[in-house]
Amino acid sequence: MSQTLLITGGAGFIGSHTCLVLLEAGYRLVVLDNFANSSVEALRRVAELAGLGPDDPRLQVVAGDVRSAEDLDRAFRQAPTPIEAVVHFAGLKAVGESVAEPLIYWDVNVVGSQRLLAAMRAHGCRTVVFSSSATLYGLPEQVPIPETAPVQPINPYGHTKAAVEQLLRDVATSEPGWRVACLRYFNPVGAHPSGRIGEDPNGIPNNLFPFLTQVAVGRRNQLQVFGDDWPTPDGTGVRDYIHVMDLAEGHQAALETLLGAEPQQLTLNLGSGTGHSVLDVIEAFAQACGRPIPYSVVARRPGDAARTVADPSLATTRLGWRTRRSLTEICRDGWAWQSANPSGYTR
Numbered sequence: 001m002s003q004t005l006l007i008t009g010g011a012g013f014i015g016s017h018t019c020l021v022l023l024e025a026g027y028r029l030v031v032l033d034n035f036a037n038s039s040v041e042a043l044r045r046v047a048e049l050a051g052l053g054p055d056d057p058r059l060q061v062v063a064g065d066v067r068s069a070e071d072l073d074r075a076f077r078q079a080p081t082p083i084e085a086v087v088h089f090a091g092l093k094a095v096g097e098s099v100a101e102p103l104i105y106w107d108v109n110v111v112g113s114q115r116l117l118a119a120m121r122a123h124g125c126r127t128v129v130f131s132s133s134a135t136l137y138g139l140p141e142q143v144p145i146p147e148t149a150p151v152q153p154i155n156p157y158g159h160t161k162a163a164v165e166q167l168l169r170d171v172a173t174s175e176p177g178w179r180v181a182c183l184r185y186f187n188p189v190g191a192h193p194s195g196r197i198g199e200d201p202n203g204i205p206n207n208l209f210p211f212l213t214q215v216a217v218g219r220r221n222q223l224q225v226f227g228d229d230w231p232t233p234d235g236t237g238v239r240d241y242i243h244v245m246d247l248a249e250g251h252q253a254a255l256e257t258l259l260g261a262e263p264q265q266l267t268l269n270l271g272s273g274t275g276h277s278v279l280d281v282i283e284a285f286a287q288a289c290g291r292p293i294p295y296s297v298v299a300r301r302p303g304d305a306a307r308t309v310a311d312p313s314l315a316t317t318r319l320g321w322r323t324r325r326s327l328t329e330i331c332r333d334g335w336a337w338q339s340a341n342p343s344g345y346t347r
């Protein structure tokens with residue numbers, strides 16, 4: 001029988017795409033999500049794309065909170081076969097909100113992870129893939145950024161990611177048998193090429209790409225570009241954009257590597273290794289949607305870096321994984337999602 005995985009936060013942007021990839025790879029999934037930033041409709045569409053009927057036991061949904069021992073216990077008990085591994089996406093991710101509400105961020109991201117690890121121990125599961133972030137490099141001194149770069153986050157969100165990575169290392173060191181992968185994502189964007197699932201943030205998007213797609217579809221008037229005086233070729237910030245399907249496949253590769261080898265701890269950048277400026281993305285998206293994107297240049301934001309690009313070579317060596325999709329495909333698929341779902345999942 002196929003292996004069962006617990007996916008926390010599986011209804012979210014990255015989680016939903018990863019659920020689809022894992023279902024297509026033959027895993028059974030239990031998703032634990034409190035739908036704080038997502039919709040159950042995303043999982044209904046994941047099931048549909050994977051060819052699963054309603055109530056198919058291969059995708060079970062537990063509406064619950066990762067901070068609740070009872071909800072976690074329910075998720076572990078509901079699994080059709082013992083849970084072999086956990087992919088831990090559940091968390092809060094808005095940098096600005098984390099500055100205003102650090103207690104909530106430490107509670108959900110750190111306490112939630114601690115409760116999850118306790119539940120895993122109680123149920124004899126010691127394999128976990130964790131959603132970490134390039135945010136923990138802060139303002140990097142070396143670009144492309146290797147995993148050996150200093151961890152020096154500059155906001156509470158980044159502090160919580162660094163704390164959970166440390167917690168995972170401490171737990172893995174405390175007893176044998178733990179298999180742990182901390183995946184440091186760069187800038188996940190795009191959508192499944194079907195346009196059926198994609199990114200549907202609550203409120204005003206914090207990141208360039210979802211803001212851009214909402215401007216293109218007429219939900220917002222204009223994009224703001226934060227600074228055109230950075231030390232980059234066109235003066236706008238440069239980031240490493242990774243197609244969410246490449247990222248989802250990275251999770252599958254990490255799981256298979258962990259489950260197929262001796263216990264180990266992996267800390268890996270997941271990025272493309274290529275940087276694109278804000279103006280590059282605006283231009284590529286305008287091509288994809290066939291209309292100009294209105295934007296204005298405003299002052300730099302405090303805490304932004306000029307250039308953030310991954311050195312993803314360790315992930316290629318350890319997982320046999322690399323990104324395959326271009327900025328053009330990112331924009332094509334992002335537009336397929338946003339144009340077919342102008343108001344997202346309308347939760």
Ligand SMILES: NC(=O)c1ccc[n+]([C@@H]2O[C@H](COP(=O)([O-])OP(=O)(O)OC[C@H]3O[C@@H](n4cnc5c(N)ncnc54)[C@H](O)[C@@H]3O)[C@@H](O)[C@H]2O)c1
Pocket residue numbers: 008009010011012013014015032033034035036037038039064065066067088089090091092093108112131132133134185186187188
């Ligand atoms: N999207 C990015 O740019 C990015 C970059 C680096 C790291 N990450 C990390 O990846 C993970 C997934 O990000 P995403 O972009 O898919 O975000 P998302 O908000 O779309 O998904 C997170 C999911 O977790 C759920 N959730 C939140 N609090 C919960 C709780 N207490 N209990 C149970 N479920 C809860 C939400 O409802 C949502 O479905 C997060 O941990 C995020 O910090 C995201």
